[in-house]
Amino acid sequence: MSKVHIELTVNGKAHESLVEPRTLLIHYLREDLGLTGAHIGCETGHCGACTVDIDGMSVKSCTMFAAQADGAEILTIEGVAAPDGTLHALQESFREMHGLQCGYCTPGMIVRAHRLLQENPRPTEAEIRAGISGNLCRCTGYQNIVKAIQHAAATLAGEPFQEAAE
Amino acid sequence: MNDMTPTREEREAKLQGMGCKRKRVEDVRFTQGRGQYVDDLKLPGMLFGDFVRSTYAHARIKKIDASAALALPGVKAVLTAADLKPLNLHYMPTLAGDVQAVLADEKVLFQGQEVAFVIAEDRYIAADAIELVEVEYEELAPLVDPFQAMAEDAPLLREDIKDKTEGAHGPRKHHNHIFEWTIGDRTGTDAAFDKADVTIKEMLSYHRTHPSPLETCQCVASMDKIRGELTLWGTFQAPHVIRTVASMLAGIPEHKVHVIAPDIGGGFGNKVGAYPGYICAVVASIVLGVPVKWVEDRMENLSATSFARDYHMTTELAATKDGTITGMRVHVLADHGAFDACADPSKWPAGFMNICTGSYDIPVAHLAVDGVYTNKAPGGVAYRCSFRVTEAVYAIERAIEILAQKLGMDSAELRMKNFIEAEQFPYNSALGWEYDSGDYHTAMRKALDAVGYDALRAEQREKRAAFERGETREIMGIGLSFFTEIVGAGPTRNCDILGIGMFDSAEIRIHPTGGVIARMGTKSQGQGHETTYAQIIATELGIPADDIMIEEGNTDTAPYGLGTYGSRSTPVAGAATAVAARKIKAKAQMIAAHMLEVHHDDVEWDIDGFRVKGLPESRKSMKEIVWAAYNQPPPNMEPGLEAVSYYDPPNMTYPFGAYVCVMDIDVDTGVYKVRRFYALDDCGTRINPMIIEGQVHGGLTEAFAVAMGQEIRYDEQGNVMGASFMDFFLPTAVETPVWETDHTVTPSPHHPIGAKGVGESPHVGGVPCFSNAVNDAFAFLGSTHIQMPHDHWRIWKAARALGA
Numbered sequence A: 001m002s003k004v005h006i007e008l009t010v011n012g013k014a015h016e017s018l019v020e021p022r023t024l025l026i027h028y029l030r031e032d033l034g035l036t037g038a039h040i041g042c043e044t045g046h047c048g049a050c051t052v053d054i055d056g057m058s059v060k061s062c063t064m065f066a067a068q069a070d071g072a073e074i075l076t077i078e079g080v081a082a083p084d085g086t087l088h089a090l091q092e093s094f095r096e097m098h099g100l101q102c103g104y105c106t107p108g109m110i111v112r113a114h115r116l117l118q119e120n121p122r123p124t125e126a127e128i129r130a131g132i133s134g135n136l137c138r139c140t141g142y143q144n145i146v147k148a149i150q151h152a153a154a155t156l157a158g159e160p161f162q163e164a165a166e
Numbered sequence B: 001m002n003d004m005t006p007t008r009e010e011r012e013a014k015l016q017g018m019g020c021k022r023k024r025v026e027d028v029r030f031t032q033g034r035g036q037y038v039d040d041l042k043l044p045g046m047l048f049g050d051f052v053r054s055t056y057a058h059a060r061i062k063k064i065d066a067s068a069a070l071a072l073p074g075v076k077a078v079l080t081a082a083d084l085k086p087l088n089l090h091y092m093p094t095l096a097g098d099v100q101a102v103l104a105d106e107k108v109l110f111q112g113q114e115v116a117f118v119i120a121e122d123r124y125i126a127a128d129a130i131e132l133v134e135v136e137y138e139e140l141a142p143l144v145d146p147f148q149a150m151a152e153d154a155p156l157l158r159e160d161i162k163d164k165t166e167g168a169h170g171p172r173k174h175h176n177h178i179f180e181w182t183i184g185d186r187t188g189t190d191a192a193f194d195k196a197d198v199t200i201k202e203m204l205s206y207h208r209t210h211p212s213p214l215e216t217c218q219c220v221a222s223m224d225k226i227r228g229e230l231t232l233w234g235t236f237q238a239p240h241v242i243r244t245v246a247s248m249l250a251g252i253p254e255h256k257v258h259v260i261a262p263d264i265g266g267g268f269g270n271k272v273g274a275y276p277g278y279i280c281a282v283v284a285s286i287v288l289g290v291p292v293k294w295v296e297d298r299m300e301n302l303s304a305t306s307f308a309r310d311y312h313m314t315t316e317l318a319a320t321k322d323g324t325i326t327g328m329r330v331h332v333l334a335d336h337g338a339f340d341a342c343a344d345p346s347k348w349p350a351g352f353m354n355i356c357t358g359s360y361d362i363p364v365a366h367l368a369v370d371g372v373y374t375n376k377a378p379g380g381v382a383y384r385c386s387f388r389v390t391e392a393v394y395a396i397e398r399a400i401e402i403l404a405q406k407l408g409m410d411s412a413e414l415r416m417k418n419f420i421e422a423e424q425f426p427y428n429s430a431l432g433w434e435y436d437s438g439d440y441h442t443a444m445r446k447a448l449d450a451v452g453y454d455a456l457r458a459e460q461r462e463k464r465a466a467f468e469r470g471e472t473r474e475i476m477g478i479g480l481s482f483f484t485e486i487v488g489a490g491p492t493r494n495c496d497i498l499g500i501g502m503f504d505s506a507e508i509r510i511h512p513t514g515g516v517i518a519r520m521g522t523k524s525q526g527q528g529h530e531t532t533y534a535q536i537i538a539t540e541l542g543i544p545a546d547d548i549m550i551e552e553g554n555t556d557t558a559p560y561g562l563g564t565y566g567s568r569s570t571p572v573a574g575a576a577t578a579v580a581a582r583k584i585k586a587k588a589q590m591i592a593a594h595m596l597e598v599h600h601d602d603v604e605w606d607i608d609g610f611r612v613k614g615l616p617e618s619r620k621s622m623k624e625i626v627w628a629a630y631n632q633p634p635p636n637m638e639p640g641l642e643a644v645s646y647y648d649p650p651n652m653t654y655p656f657g658a659y660v661c662v663m664d665i666d667v668d669t670g671v672y673k674v675r676r677f678y679a680l681d682d683c684g685t686r687i688n689p690m691i692i693e694g695q696v697h698g699g700l701t702e703a704f705a706v707a708m709g710q711e712i713r714y715d716e717q718g719n720v721m722g723a724s725f726m727d728f729f730l731p732t733a734v735e736t737p738v739w740e741t742d743h744t745v746t747p748s749p750h751h752p753i754g755a756k757g758v759g760e761s762p763h764v765g766g767v768p769c770f771s772n773a774v775n776d777a778f779a780f781l782g783s784t785h786i787q788m789p790h791d792h793w794r795i796w797k798a799a800r801a802l803g804a
C-alpha cells in the first residue's frame, strides 16, 4: 500500500512519518511513536479511552486516520506533565480524590478534563458530567472523577476546593 | 523524652497502615499514561492473530478455504480445528468440567464462535485476511430460548457429547441438559408450603449481560524453542491457574511456562477463564517460533467472551399471615450457552446460589438448578459478584417485596421481622452455609433513619393519590435491598478450581535496610492491591507502607495463588498477608529480646517496634531489628527476615449491607430519575476507607447499568443484538446517579484482621435495589413483578400494560 507522508507535533516534539492511509491515529500514536498512554476500549468512538487533544480540541483518536493529522499539534497524556516532570494539577487531583481505579480510562479522561478546564475553568458538577460524557469509566462511577476535576479547577484558580453544587 | 520524640499518633500516622485513606501507589504511573497493559507490549518479530468467527448461531461447517487469505502478503498462517486436532487441542477443558471448542469442530454453536485463527504481520493485515477465509456453512435450526432446550424435539446441539448420559455434575436428562443441582430439604419444604397461610411464586428472570471491562481480553504468547520455555502475558485475573492450564494443554512443564499478568484494565469476572484466543496464540507461537499477540475487539468481547447471568429463577416463599417466613423453594433454569464454561469452584455447578435464603432466618428451603445448552456464547462468569450470589440476592430480595405486597405489609418491616438476629451468629442457614457474623437490624435501622424512610413512604402515598386523581403523571418508587454476600472462596475442603484448593498466598521479604517486597497470589485489576496489602503489612510490622512494594502477576516470582475474583483478595490473600507478617513479627520479637537482653516474653509490641514490658524507654524499632536480622541474629537463629503464607480460610466471609433507592418515573415516557441512592456496607474491618468508597461507587454504577438496561440480547435466529457500545448500556457521567455511602463494622471472627471484602457488594445489593424501586413504583397499579432490564422503553411498555 502506498504510504502518506505526514508531519506533526506530538507533545511538543516534531515527527515526520510515512503512514498507510488507513492507519488509525490511535495505532500510529501507540505503535509507531510508542506513546501507549492513550488506550483502545472500543475502536468505535464510544468509550473515549483513546482521547487526545488535537489543535485545541478533544478528539477520539480511533475516529481519525493518522494521515488526517498531518500538520496537527497533538497532546497526549504523556505530555500533560511539565517537561521537568512536575505533574499537572489534574494528575495530582485524580490521585488525591481517588478518581481512578484500573487506570485504563484515565489518560483519556485527564486529557479530556485538561481541555474542559480550558473551555470552562470553573465548571459546575453538571457541566463536568456533561463535559466528560464522551469518556466511559467502568470502575469509578464517575463521582470521584468529577471531584478530581473540581479539585484541579480550584487548584489552578488558586482557590480552596469546594464541592460544587449541581 | 524530648519534644522531638514523635507521639504515638504521629508514629502510627507515619505507617499509613490499616484504616487510613492512603493515596494509591498505582496512580502515579496511571495518571501519567505509564501503566503497562498487555497491548502496550511490543516484541521483536511479533505477529498478530485474529479470528474468523461464525456468522450463524447453529450450522454445520462444510468447508473452510483459507487459500486466498494465505496468499495475502503478510499472512503467516491460518489455523483451523483440523490443525489443532492432531495436537488434541481443538477442545479445551472448561472450569465447569465441560469442554469447549477452541476452533469450531465440524459445527458452530453460537454466533461469533471461533472458526479459524489468522496470523499476520500486523492487525490490519490480519483483519483483511479474516475476510478472505471462506467458510461454507449448512444452517441448522437454532435453539435460543432456554425454556425450549429440553423440549422433546429440541435440536441436538452438542454432538460431541451426545452419548454422554452422565455429565461432570451427575446425570443428564436430555441431550441439551448439562446438570441438575439440588440442595436442601425437599419434603420439609413442601410441608412448609402446604401449611403456609400465605405463599408467593414468581418467575424472576435475571437477563444475560456482560462484564465488559474497558480493556478487552488479550495476550501475547512467546515460545522460546531453544530453551523450551513459553512466556504468556495476558489479562489474567488468575495468572497461576492460567499457567497450570497452559502447561497441561501445551505439554510444557509448569516451571517452564512463565505467565505474567501486567496492569489490567478492569476485569469484573471477564478475565478469569481461559479463552480460545489464548490457546490459539500459544499454538501459533509454538508453530511459528515468534511472539504472537491476540487482542479481541469490543464486539468480540461482548459477543463471544463470557457472558454473565441468564438465570431464570422461579422463586417461592411461604409465610404465616403475620409475616414470618416459613419456607423457600427455588427452581432455576440456567442458560449456559453452547459450552458450560462457568467460572465456579469445581464442586459448585450453580456457584453459591444456595445463599438465596439471604439475610433471613428461613427454617427450611429447597433449591434446584437445571443447566441447559443453547446456541449462545458460553460463559456464566461472576460479573462483579461471588459465583451466582448476585442472582441469589436478586431472587430473595425481589421475593421479599412480592411477599410484603401480598401480606399488605411494609417491606422494611417484613425484613426486620425475619432477619437473622445478631445473637444467632455464627448462623447455619437452611441451605448449608455458616454465616460468620452480622448485625442486620442495626444496619437496616441506620439506613432507614438516614433516608427518612417514613417520610418517604408518606410522600409516596401522597403522590399516588395525586396520580390517581390525575394531577400528575409521575410515580415514585422506593427500592430497598438488604443483602448478605458470601465471598472469599474458599476453604479447600469444599472449594477448588481444577482440583487446586482455593487458598491464597503472600510472601514477604524484608531487606536489611527495611525495604519490603511482598508478592501475592492474587492480581489487581483496579482494586488497588499495591496500596492496601502494604497497609496491612505496615500495621502488622510497623514499617511505613511507603517502604513496602507489592508485586503481583508474575508467576515466576509470586507464590501460587488462585487469583482475584469473587471478592476473595482481602478475605483470603489479605489474611495470608497478615499471617505471613505475623510469622516475621514472631521472629522479630526473638531478635528484639536478644538485642535488649531479656526473655522474649518480656518484650511487647509497640506500634513500630518492641519494648521491654514496664520499661518503655527500652525498645528496638523494627528498623533496628531488621538490620540485626542480617548481621547479628541470636545464636542458633537463621539470618534474614522473610515468610510465606498459604492461607486456607476456615470459612467464607459474609459481608452485608442495606441499600435504599428513591426513583421518580414518568409513566408517559418511561423516563426515570434516581433521586437518591444510599448504600450502607458492612465489610468488617476497613483497610482503606477511600478505596472501599471507590469500590462501592463503581459497583453501584455497574448495578445501575445492569438493572436499568445493560443486556446481551439475541433474536430468534440467535443473532447477537447490539454487541457494541452503541447499544450495550454503559452509563456515562450524565446518567450515573450520585452515590451516598455509609457503613457499619462487624468484623469477621475467623479472619486474622476481621476484613470481609467489599468489591462486589455494591453490585450484588445494587441490582435488586434498583429493580425494587421500579417495581415498587408500579405496585399500587396491581403489578407484582416487572422483569429487568428496566430501560425507558420497557418501563414505558410496563406502564401501558398496567393502564397507567
Ligand code: FES
Pocket: A039, A040, A041, A042, A043, A044, A045, A046, A047, A048, A049, A050, A051, A060, A061, A062, A063
Ligand atoms: S477506542 Fe476510541 S472511543 Fe473507544
Ligand code: FES
Pocket: A099, A100, A101, A102, A103, A104, A105, A106, A136, A137, A138, A139, A140, B214, B265, B266, B526
Ligand atoms: S478507572 Fe477503570 S475504566 Fe476508569
